[in-house]
Amino acid sequence: xxxxxxxxxxxxxxxxxxxxxxxxxxxxxxxxxxxxxxxxxxxxxxxxxxxxxxxxxxxxxxxxxxxxxxxxxxxxxxxxxxxxxxxxxxxxxxxxxxxxxxxxxxxxxxxxxxxxxxxxxxxxxxxxxxxxxxxxxxxxxxxxxxxxxxxxxxxxxxxxxxxxxxxxxxxxxxxxxxxxxxxxxxxxxxxxxxxxxxxxxxxxxxxxxxxxxxxxxxxxxxxxxxxxxxxxxxxxxxxxxxxxxxxxxxxxxxxxxxxxxxxxxxxxxxxxxxxxxxxxxxxxxxxxxxxxxxxxxxxxxxxxxxxxxxxxxxxxxxxxxxxxxxxxxxxxxxxxxxxxxxxxxxxxxxxxxxxxxxxxxxxxxxxxxxxxxxxxxxxxxxxxxxxxx
Ligand SMILES: Cc1cc2nc3c(=O)[nH]c(=O)nc-3n(C[C@H](O)[C@H](O)[C@H](O)COP(=O)(O)OP(=O)(O)OC[C@H]3O[C@@H](n4cnc5c(N)ncnc54)[C@H](O)[C@@H]3O)c2cc1C
Numbered sequence: 001x002x003x004x005x006x007x008x009x010x011x012x013x014x015x016x017x018x019x020x021x022x023x024x025x026x027x028x029x030x031x032x033x034x035x036x037x038x039x040x041x042x043x044x045x046x047x048x049x050x051x052x053x054x055x056x057x058x059x060x061x062x063x064x065x066x067x068x069x070x071x072x073x074x075x076x077x078x079x080x081x082x083x084x085x086x087x088x089x090x091x092x093x094x095x096x097x098x099x100x101x102x103x104x105x106x107x108x109x110x111x112x113x114x115x116x117x118x119x120x121x122x123x124x125x126x127x128x129x130x131x132x133x134x135x136x137x138x139x140x141x142x143x144x145x146x147x148x149x150x151x152x153x154x155x156x157x158x159x160x161x162x163x164x165x166x167x168x169x170x171x172x173x174x175x176x177x178x179x180x181x182x183x184x185x186x187x188x189x190x191x192x193x194x195x196x197x198x199x200x201x202x203x204x205x206x207x208x209x210x211x212x213x214x215x216x217x218x219x220x221x222x223x224x225x226x227x228x229x230x231x232x233x234x235x236x237x238x239x240x241x242x243x244x245x246x247x248x249x250x251x252x253x254x255x256x257x258x259x260x261x262x263x264x265x266x267x268x269x270x271x272x273x274x275x276x277x278x279x280x281x282x283x284x285x286x287x288x289x290x291x292x293x294x295x296x297x298x299x300x301x302x303x304x305x306x307x308x309x310x311x312x313x314x315x316x317x318x319x320x321x322x323x324x325x326x327x328x329x330x331x332x333x334x335x336x337x338x339x340x341x342x343x344x345x346x347x348x349x350x351x352x353x354x355x356x357x358x359x360x361x362x363x364x365x366x367x368x369x370x371x372x373x374x375x376x377x378x379x380x381x382x383x384x385x386x387x388x389x
Contacts, residue, residue, distance in 0.1 A: 003305070009076055011060070012067075014089075015097040016272075019053050026354065032243040036202050036213025038089055041133045043211050047089035057092045057121050059250075060074035060101050064113075064315035070244065071223035071308035073105055075253050082257025084354070085209045085360060092121075093254070096129040097168050099247030100175060102119070106242055107231040116173055116189055127171030127191075130217060131240065137161075137176070140373045142237060145185055147219060151180035156229070158188065158196070158222040162286065165366075167389065168192070168215035169199050177236050186235030189228045196222030206359045242339045245321040246311060252328035254302050255361050261337040262291045266339035269346075280342065289338040296331035303327050319381070320372040329364040330371060336361050338359065 005013065015187050024046070027052060030041035031312040048058040059074050060066025074093075081087035088094035098121060115134055119125045130147075132139055137146035137160070147160025168174065176188045190197065200216040231239050270281040280286045307320040318354070339354045341346035347354055366369050381388070 004276050005076060009073055015053070016055060016077050017083070018085050019050075019055055020080060020091075023049055023053070024086050027049055027086060028084060033208065035204070035208050035379050036169070037167075037209060037211040038086070039140050040211075043089055043126075044123075046086055047092055049197065050090040050092060051123065055091050056123055057101060059093060060121040061105060062100075063272055064105070064117060066121060071249070071281040071311040072305065074250060075301075075304050078250055078253035079257040079260070079304075082254035083261045084188070085258065085356065087257070088254050089209075091209060092123045093250070095247065095251060097127055098250055099243045099273055100127045100129055102232075102246055103239060103243040104176065107187075109155075112189060112228070112230070117180050119172065126167050126170060126211060128165050128168040128171040128174045128212075128215075128217075129243070130165050130168070130176045130219075132162060132164045132172050133263050134161060134163055140370055142185075142240065143182065144171075145177060145179045147176070147178040149186055149188065149224075151181070151225075151226075156186075156224045156226065158190075158224060159220045161218050163214065163216040164203065164211050164214045164215050167212035168217050169202055169212040169361075171212060172216070174222075175230060176222075176241065178219075182234070184234035185240075186233045187230040187236045188224045188237050189230050190222060195224070198219050205363070207363050208239075209358070209360050212375045225349050237251075241299075241316070241318070244345060244368060245317050247313070249307055249317075249321050250303060251364060251368055252300065252324055252332075255332045256300050256304065256328060257362055258357045258361060259296060259300075259332040262336045262339040262357045263290070263297060265349075265352050266290065266293070266342040267353055270342050277329055286342055293335045295336050300328040300331045319378065322369070322378060325369060326371045326374045327339045329361075332361050333365060 026132050032039040058067040058077055061068045061071045078093055081091050081093060101121050108117060120127050131144055138144050149156045149158050171192050173189060173191050176190055177185050179185055197217040200218050202213045202215050270286050270290060273280045303324040307317055307324040310317040310320045336358050340358055343354055346352055349355060
């Protein structure tokens with residue numbers, strides 16, 4: 001086992017760290033941050049900064065302007081980007097665009113890549129991924145998909161309602177999951193500014209970092225030509241896995257960076273603040289919380305790096321990414337929650353960034369598969385095959 005990073009990757013890690021601390025952190029108090037993410041002009045300014053330093057969409061292939069990072073490379077660089085909540089926006093590696101870029105690279109036709117992937121990878125536009133539906137539709141259980149796609153000559157007519165759709169408001173196009181008459185799921189590409197796509201409302205949400213927020217989207221007799229099917233008809237669930245296994249891991253990477261930031265703030269406070277005659281950090285109750293933070297941060301990183309390595313070997317990494325997702329989302333939550341506690345009253349106020357990070361990371365235990373669903377699918381495998389160690 002060799003955990004050392006290549007000189008090139010180390011250089012990229014340091015370059016990203018400098019970029020985030022010197023250029024992005026100072027912008028964190030910019031007022032153009034709304035309850036539903038940065039405004040579009042602020043997002044474009046941030047993306048321009050990422051482009052200027054050659055760090056835009058580093059996971060995209062060089063053909064589409066990126067650095068072609070493999071999963072281990074992403075693990076190192078995305079963690080650095082996540083140190084600021086604006087970092088993933090500036091580097092255009094936030095959800096859902098990052099996962100959509102990956103999926104389009106894997107599955108789209110050359111024509112589809114020119115039309116949708118090229119402007120997306122350059123940061124000129126945003127995109128969204130439309131899978132989840134209000135009950136009784138798809139959520140934890142994607143098989144409950146209720147949005148329909150009915151073939152009409154050389155077109156498909158899509159009807160249904162999606163919700164929690166991150167970035168839908170302001171997105172250039174959507175990847176839509178819908179069920180054909182045979183019950184199989186298909187993915188469709190569709191521009192957002194056309195009849196048949198309606199943004200019903202933007203949902204109020206605890207988190208505020210995602211550009212465009214999370215929307216309810218109604219698809220009303222949306223006509224999509226057969227040429228805009230992504231990949232092959234009926235393979236939607238398989239492609240969802242192509243997207244989700246790496247995408248849930250990249251969430252772990254970015255939120256690990258955010259957890260590190262919260263920990264730095266809390267550790268800094270505990271080193272300075274004196275109570276009962278000594279610095280906070282010297283009180284075992286606080287010192288142990290900070291020690292547990294470092295254990296959770298280290299263990300999260302190891303689980304991310306290992307899963308990234310598994311994916312880089314060409315394996316699907318379903319089990320590893322499920323385990324990493326559960327572990328990291330819960331460990332990161334523990335870290336940030338302890339930081340709130342260490343900071344005392346300030347922890348729940350806007351006096352430090354920790355309160356924002358606390359609100360941002362809560363949903364990570366739910367999206368890309370709630371913890372319970374990952375545990376359930378791991379348990380299902382044990383039920384089928386027994387213990388695997
Ligand atoms: C901030 C945010 C952003 C999102 N962005 C997108 C997006 O861009 N596109 C998109 O399509 N979707 C998106 N989602 C939706 C997300 O993927 C779903 O919320 C998630 O899959 C859970 O589905 P649900 O909300 O319908 O919960 P439900 O399916 O109703 O499940 C509710 C709860 O039941 C429990 N549960 C479910 N199954 C089991 C089981 N087998 N065993 C034990 N317990 C179980 C879990 O605790 C789960 O949280 C987003 C969600 C959030 C919160």
